[in-house]
Every structure is written in structure tokens, then in C-alpha cells.
Amino acid sequence: MYHIKEDKRAKTSANMIYQGLSYCLKKKTFDKITITDIQQASTVGRATFYRGFDHLIDVLHWQCDCCFQDMTTIFFKNEVYKHKKEGLLLCFLDYWTEHSTILEQLLSINRVDIIYACHQKNSLTILDFFGKLQPLPNTSYEYFITIRSSIFIGILLVWIKHGKKETSSQLLHIISKQIDFIKDSYFYI
Structure with a gap:
């Protein structure tokens, strides 16, 4: 700790x-x-x-938390992000395409669990903001957070694995296409 x-x-x-x-x-x-x-x-x-x-691992955990907090601060200060439906995702992608070092370090030592933990911890602040705009599901709140964490982190890990070639706009387009596919598909998985 x-x-x-x-x-x-x-x-x-x-x-x-x-x-x-x-x-x-x-x-x-x-x-x-x-x-x-x-x-x-x-x-x-x-x-x-x-x-x-x-412990030594705590240094990486702290840095990852700091990055997620920094990204959250940027989101709240930027009116463009706050007023777009895809604003949070775009902010998230913009931030991490510029600050991926900690993610790469944690990935290299097989500690993706820390990335997930930091994302879930720091997403609570953002969810409070969105909860004022739209009621969030109370009964399945943990699933709500977990689905979003898994999508966000999973996208970043694949992006890193593929050599960080795509821009945040290209990643947003890929995600949008995948969500549309899931909505129109005969199956969810």
C-alpha cells in the first residue's frame, strides 16, 4: 500500500x-x-x-492511481468532453494515448489487476457526475462499473499489444462499431 x-x-x-x-x-x-x-x-x-x-509494487499502483485521477480532472475541466455523449470515452482515450507508460509497465509485469483496481476506484467520482444527469442502476451497480472498466481497459491493452498505432479518434470509431455490432447481433459474446 x-x-x-x-x-x-x-x-x-x-x-x-x-x-x-x-x-x-x-x-x-x-x-x-x-x-x-x-x-x-x-x-x-x-x-x-x-x-x-x-512495497515496490506500490509505487506503480500509486502512479496508476495518479494517472486516473489526472484523467478525471481533465474530464471535469473540459466542457467539450463533459457535454458529448462519447466525451468521457474520448477523454479517456486521449489521455491514455499520451500517457501509456504506466499501463505498459504494469502489463509487462502481468499486473493488469492494478489497472482495473485504479480504474474502478477512480470511476466513482465520474459516476457521481453522470448520476446527476441520468439515474444509474442501483441494483446492479457493480456490474455497471465492471462492464465499463473491462471495456476501457481491454481496449487499451489490445491497443498497446498492437503497437499503439491507432489514434484516440480511431479507437473511438472501433469501439462504436463494436457496440453497434453487439446491439444488432444475434448474440452478445
Whole structure:
């Protein structure tokens, strides 16, 4: 678990640790990286590391959460995104096509579960916004979140697997076509 305080100094240290880990991931596999490696790459002391993180994986979890929070902030600040039916999806795709490093890092160490957990955690803020515009299904709320998380994350993982060739607009078009196909199909799966 991570414990980053809401002050500039703690966030700066956490970011330096993440940058150090990113550097190390270019040189070694995740399971071979030590806290000492992170110290040397980030110039942040061991005590500072443990003040913010319990384990090395927590650094990637924190960065993934930060990215999802950043994307959410962008969505709320951008009136164009907020007033289009596909606005949230487009914001999501625009953001991740520019900030895919953390997704690639988690994918490379088979920790897609962290991406899903961060998406589900941070989607609650956005769902509160949409809940004011349209009532959301109360009885199957977890399914509502899970379906959207699975679609969003699944699309990004395939995009990364295929070499990140498509733009966010092309991805939006692909998703729209697939949703239309599902709606018009004789089967859902």
C-alpha cells in the first residue's frame, strides 16, 4: 500500500521514486529491482521510500492511481468532453494515448489487476457526475462499473499489444462499431 501525504514534498519524493523505478525497469526485470536500485536511481533515501510505500509494487499502483485521477480532472475541466455523449470515452482515450507508460509497465509485469483496481476506484467520482444527469442502476451497480472498466481497459491493452498505432479518434470509431455490432447481433459474446 502507499501512503503519500497531500503535500508537495511527499508528492515530489514519490514522483522521484517512480522515475527511479521507471529507469530501473529499462535495465532490469521488475522482480530483480531492489530498493537500493531505486535509491541510487532516484537519489531518495530508504526511509523516504518506506514513508510513502510498503512495497515496490506500490509505487506503480500509486502512479496508476495518479494517472486516473489526472484523467478525471481533465474530464471535469473540459466542457467539450463533459457535454458529448462519447466525451468521457474520448477523454479517456486521449489521455491514455499520451500517457501509456504506466499501463505498459504494469502489463509487462502481468499486473493488469492494478489497472482495473485504479480504474474502478477512480470511476466513482465520474459516476457521481453522470448520476446527476441520468439515474444509474442501483441494483446492479457493480456490474455497471465492471462492464465499463473491462471495456476501457481491454481496449487499451489490445491497443498497446498492437503497437499503439491507432489514434484516440480511431479507437473511438472501433469501439462504436463494436457496440453497434453487439446491439444488432444475434448474440452478445
